[in-house]
Amino acid sequence: MKERPARPSVIVTRRLPAAVEARMADLFDASFNKEDKPLTRAELSDAMSACDVFVPTVTDTIYAGLIRGAGERLRLIANFGAGTDHLDLAAARQKGIVVTNTPGVLTEDTADLVMALILAVPRRLAEGEKVLRAGQWAGWAPTGLEGHSVTGKKLGILGMGRIGRAVAKRARACGLKIHYHNRERLPANVERRLGAKYWPDLDAMLAAIDVLTINAPYSRETHHMIDARRLKLMKSDAYLINAARGSIVDQEALIGALQTGTIAGAGLDVFPDEPNVDPRLLRLSNVVLLPHMGSATFEGRVGMGNKVIANIRAWVDGHRPPDQVLEGWA
Known part of the structure; x- marks a missing residue:
């Protein structure tokens, strides 16, 4: 098993609450989407090939081709959101990429x-x-x-x-x-x-x-x-x-x-x-x-961000992330 980096490279696809981004920047080598515009498929591909941990949201469709095309560096997809229907979980499983989400918060x-x-x-x-x-x-x-x-x-x-x-x-x-x-x-x-x-x-x-x-x-x-x-x-x-x-x-x-x-x-x-x-x-x-605002509260979005951070930290420490979507992976 490859050693997990103590300070992983993390790429986040959309702006998150300021408190969450500040904590991520303190704990990880984190990059954020400052313009907060949805990434194109090419931009998603580039991002997934350049990080250890990828943090998409429910609006990012992560096709099997994107997952298969990601480099060997990508080891964890820490989704910001409870739903995972936008992620090809089977492709992630085949590539050995751990997937987590943020259930319960919302x-x-x-x-x-x-x-x-x-x-x-x-x-x-x-x-x-x-x-x-x-x-x-x-x-x-x-x-x-x-x-x-x-x-x-x-x-x-x-x-x-x-x-x-x-x-x-x-x-x-x-x-x-x-x-x-x-x-x-x-x-x-x-x-x-x-x-x-x-x-x-x-x-x-x-x-x-x-x-x-x-x-x-x-x-x-x-x-x-x-x-x-x-x-x-x-x-x-x-x-x-x-x-x-x-x-x-x-x-x-x-x-x-x-x-x-x-x-x-x-x-x-x-x-x-x-x-x-x-x-x-x-x-x-x-x-x-309504414009998909069911989870749009300050408290909920910060709670989601904190779950993402907790999942990444558990993975870095070699533990099973608390919100791992698929069973049986180390």
């Missing part, structure tokens, strides 16, 4: 944003804000900007991991009834604590709920899991919330469902081709659109 922040969308979409909060800013508000009226109450409604949670459970806790406090679909059923005591009903059949759950929130990780299995067929199973006055990954939902089918009234509305924090947003979504009044 659970509460992301759940807060999901809950905000669950409230904002049925209550038409974004529409009201736009009317006010445009100078079109003529004063209170009995039928002005009527939305739907969420109290007593059925919330369906697709993916009951850390974030899904945190959403359930918040939603229950707001008077929603909790339903969920997951690969594995939660223990009975957790279900009781959350007041959650398990649906082994996703299709059956979709037909029964009033709001669907997607909190599942993205994978080949979840790609377009919510498609045209499943959107048609939902009630016409139901809402869809997605703060997980854009490609879990078939965007073309979703736009059609929103345009035709198949469902009542949607709240989206993620998109399949970020930062591009389909112009048809921008023209819809029954959609709340």
